[in-house]
Amino acid sequence: MTIPMISSDATTDAATAPAAVSTAPVPEPRQEPATGTSWDDLVAKVREAGLYPTVEQAERVTRAVLAALGEHVVGDERVDLARALPEEAARIVAAQVPAHHVPAAAEFVNELSRRLPNATHATARWDTTSVLGVLPELIGDDLTHRLLAQLPSGYALLFGQAELVRAA
Template sequence: MAGPQRKRGSPTVQWQQLIEQVRYSGRYATGEEAEDVLRAVLTVLGSHVSGDERCELARLLPVEAATILTAQIPLTEPLTAPGFVDAVARHLPPCTGPEARWATSTVLCLIAQLAGEDLSLRMLSELPRGYALLFGRAELTAAA
């Protein structure tokens, strides 16, 4: 029998692997610290991603991450990028602004890698300007 094949839309990583990726990328000392960061960012992200993008992202995440993401009620108007970072900071007390920005960017960059180019661009198109940097992308503007 051939090796396992990944079904379309099935998780690409397991929960513990995702925590370890956050720990490594964010240079966190422990898995527990990385898990707290991951949970905080997913909680805030869950209130910002909706529709097909939310469903597609949830299918790509481990069950534990998808549950956190989809348990949130989407906001009618998303926060600005700085407001998003502030919301993450409130979930990680005591957390400074720079620490919250680092945590947010660490997780959102990993989410973008898991989501792929198409889904990442669709999620960014639904968010206010300023989020691209949090996802590890340049903020591009159309020429006049």
């Protein structure tokens, strides 16, 4: 959409002339990430990855895991993650107050098991990998690697990635 330029008449006093308006295009509000993935697409991918019997269960797990992740990602990576996600997922991540302490991967899963009703450590790990495992395809390798560089050791496996450790 473009906004027409309003120009002043040469005989009009400069003080009463309307301000010139740029003809530069106004960016449309972001509806979906560049990948074109919607919230429903993301939930469907999580449902398939986690073999959840209902959309509601996949959505509940997706919301919980993204909220937990949003507490532990900061800086440019947090902003870029929100930009790469569908709008609903971006809001979930952005709404979280970053924690002062980023837990180890096992502690992250334990925290999630306390948030999800009737969850055990094993089911929370399944839920976590079901959600985080679909993110690399959605957000790309570069951002995935940047997120993993920010998080403690052990998170790569939750994202379905190999974690390479240098030999001593």
